[in-house]
Amino acid sequence: MRFIGAQKMALAAGFALILSAAAGPAHAALVGATGTWDNVTPGNASFLNGTGTDTISWGAKWYNLGQAATPQSSYNFAGWNTNLPMPTTAGAPRYFGLGAFTHNNNVIGGTSITQAVLTLYIDIGGVAFNITTPFGHTETANDPNHNGIDTGESCPEGGSEPCPDIVQLSAVGASEVFTLDGQSYRLDVAGFFGGGGYGYYTGAGILDRFVTEENQSNTAILVGKLSTVRIPVPEPGTLGLLTLGLLGMGGLARRRRRQTS
Numbered sequence: 001m002r003f004i005g006a007q008k009m010a011l012a013a014g015f016a017l018i019l020s021a022a023a024g025p026a027h028a029a030l031v032g033a034t035g036t037w038d039n040v041t042p043g044n045a046s047f048l049n050g051t052g053t054d055t056i057s058w059g060a061k062w063y064n065l066g067q068a069a070t071p072q073s074s075y076n077f078a079g080w081n082t083n084l085p086m087p088t089t090a091g092a093p094r095y096f097g098l099g100a101f102t103h104n105n106n107v108i109g110g111t112s113i114t115q116a117v118l119t120l121y122i123d124i125g126g127v128a129f130n131i132t133t134p135f136g137h138t139e140t141a142n143d144p145n146h147n148g149i150d151t152g153e154s155c156p157e158g159g160s161e162p163c164p165d166i167v168q169l170s171a172v173g174a175s176e177v178f179t180l181d182g183q184s185y186r187l188d189v190a191g192f193f194g195g196g197g198y199g200y201y202t203g204a205g206i207l208d209r210f211v212t213e214e215n216q217s218n219t220a221i222l223v224g225k226l227s228t229v230r231i232p233v234p235e236p237g238t239l240g241l242l243t244l245g246l247l248g249m250g251g252l253a254r255r256r257r258r259q260t261s
Contacts, residue, residue: 030224031123033079033098039117039134046110047072054078056116059108069108073165075135076102077118077222093227095190095203098122102219103212105165112139115170122187124226125180133189134170162214167192169208177229184229192220 037056040048046060047068057074061067079099098120120131140155140163155163175188191206203225212218 029125030080030096030098031126032081033123034081034121035077035079035099035118036121037075037077037116037118039115040113041115042111042113044111045113046108048113050074056113057104058113059106060110062107062109065110069106071104071106073106073108073112073139074102074104075116076104078102079120093203093225095206095223095225097193097221098189098224099222100219101167101192101210101222102217103165103167103210104217105212105214107162107214108139113137114139120189122176122224124178124185124187127178127180129176129178131174131176131187131189133174136168136170138166138168140165164214165212167210167212186227186229188225188227190223190225193223194220 035054036052037054038051040051040056040058045058046065048056048058049072050056055074055076057072059069059072061069077099080097115134115136117132117134120133122129122131141161155161169189169191175186177184177186179185190203191208192210193206206223210218210220
């Protein structure tokens with residue numbers, strides 16, 4: 001496992017947009033977040049259902065590939081719809097939960113998914129926008145009837161059969177820049193957090209992968225990171241050179257007008 005990487009910089013209007021050290025003021029509040037699953041790979045996953053909704057399911061019976069498993073494995077995203085404020089915090093961006101991601105991990109056969117894209121529909125302070133985030137899926141070896149006999153399969157994350165599956169955020173840092181009440185913000189999808197509730201996070205313990213146990217319903221919080229964005233003001237020396245350059249261009253234009261008159 002590894003922790004989420006460092007912040008990235010974005011460009012706008014020819015200037016570098018730099019994340020400020022402080023989070024947004026109190027008017028930046030999560031009004032609501034929902035999500036739908038699409039662009040599932042492969043599209044011929046066994047008995048795939050639910051694309052375009054908040055829950056997708058897949059998988060055949062491991063002993064009869066012509067029938068859907070009962071129950072199937074599934075992904076669910078339950079977004080939080082609440083007036084969740086983002087109070088001012090000096091020195092750090094604001095981490096907060098966008099909603100609960102659940103992998104119902106069941107023993108299945110047939111063709112499993114390898115990726116599904118979650119489109120998040122987010123409203124912060126009345127400003128609505130979308131972020132798309134691919135979830136990579138590793139379906140590990142399943143052997144529900146091994147009866148204590150080691151079949152020789154190794155589990156990527158350790159443990160014994162049936163092996164845990166792995167959900168990996170394929171594009172950590174999926175982000176959107178938006179403006180609210182004259183202030184620009186950047187919202188990043190930061191990763192998974194294993195705790196619960198609406199609580200605020202410091203950024204520690206957020207991972208880009210989620211290991212899910214077989215035959216269990218596994219839930220983690222999908223965490224967003226809100227930062228203010230500013231366009232840096234030129235340093236006095238740079239501003240002076242720019243002013244001299246503009247004055248020089250003006251003088252050159254006047255001389256050309258005299259020469260042509």
